[in-house]
Amino acid sequence: MTYPNPRLAAYRPGTGLDDQLAALGYACIHGWPDQRPITPALVRSRLRPPSKAAALTLLATVHTTGGELIAAAALRHSAAPGGTGRLWGPLVHPAHQRRGLGTRLLHTLAEPIAAFPGTAATAEIPAQRTAAGAFFTRHHWQPTAGATLLKATLPLPAAPPANPAMVALRAPRPGEDLTEPLGQLYAAARPEEPAPAATGAWDRWRSDERYTPHCLTLAHDSTGCLLAAALVYPLAHTTPGEPAEALLGDLLLRPPLTPDRLDTGRQAAAHAVAAAHRLGAATARAVIPDHHQPVADCLTALGFTTTAPIGYWHAPTAARARNADE
Incomplete structure (x- = not known):
């Protein structure tokens, strides 16, 4: 299957895209230790700028020709200058994984990440998701201090x-x-x-x-x-x-x-x-x-x-x- 190039734009909350991102996020975590409710409200809480002074979140998306959202990644700035911003994703629908979409999304965000005013880190990745860790390692991201899911x-x-x-x-x-x-x-x-x-x-x-x-x-x-x-x-x-x-x-x-x-x-x-x-x-x-x-x-x-x-x-x-x- 041939996929279109990712589209990069500033994230705008309160659109129909929030519903699609929620459905995609839930499909990606279903069956994993971090499975939890994913709603449009949660999407907005994750992707809205964390402060009035922060720059808008950048969102890269891939849709099928029929308009279905099948992959996405977002880069959100930190709440304070010099702090840690977050890369949310890449999220790729299970039916479309292992076809290079995650790499294409990461490459789409490469320039904004390189120009990031501070540190950029991934969102939480459970240790059981070994493929995700291998993905970031392969793209030269470095493991850092961890956390515990309770x-x-x-x-x-x-x-x-x-x-x-x-x-x-x-x-x-x-x-x-x-x-x-x-x-x-x-x-x-x-x-x-x-x-x-x-x-x-x-x-x-x-x-x-x-x-x-x-x-x-x-x-x-x-x-x-x-x-x-x-x-x-x-x-x-x-x-x-x-x-x-x-x-x-x-x-x-x-x-x-x-x-x-x-x-x-x-x-x-x-x-x-x-x-x-x-x-x-x-x-x-x-x-x-x-x-x-x-x-x-x-x-x-x-x-x-x-x-x-x-x-x-x-x-x-x-x-x-x-x-x-x-």
Whole structure:
């Protein structure tokens, strides 16, 4: 079968393409450890620019002559200058795999990747997807620090320990501006990330269309200091048999990570996940970077179990790619 050349354009959310991308994404992950609901809302959350200042996401697509979307890849800029952007895909429908479409998509995005203002990395790739790892290695991408995919069936089987004294759990108040307190917590919990990632965290979280204030839990001490925050995105799916999901998008813990602080983190996570369960979520999942082991321990204590190791690959520098091809 002869395929047309990929088309490259800026991604525009809210079009019929979102539905096609959702269907393609679900076809590609079905049967793998990262199988989960893929909806147009999830597509938009992944491909929209992560901040107002970020450049538009570039999307490369391949359609059949009949108009069916069979392959796609997207390059999204980071939330802050110098941060890590994401390559989503290449996604190739199972009926059209092993015919060079993934390579053609990657070549279509080669120039934007080479000109990327920061680091470009793949999205999450479960270790079981060995062909995906081999694909990126063959194109001179380099493996980098990994993560762990954790899942749980809801309601959570483990009851959290008693809440430490003088700690209050709550959802955001109507109209509340959390830019400063959440930014301070984010900076303390994620010191390795660029400062704009912390200052923009509140806008980034609430601008995601999956966001609901009921599924954001804030934990304060008696002075009003924000000690922890657990963000969960509930997501339903129209595919029969695919359970609605509670995605733990982030769990921030303010250092020092004492036993009481970890208890607070568990309480916040359990509170946010329970809110998503009341909205219909039947499963919960989280992807926790390997260097955030205390967060993974909090979830394991709540009944989450390890489903798969997750890998990432970083794009090669122009010089390294040129030398590898010589």
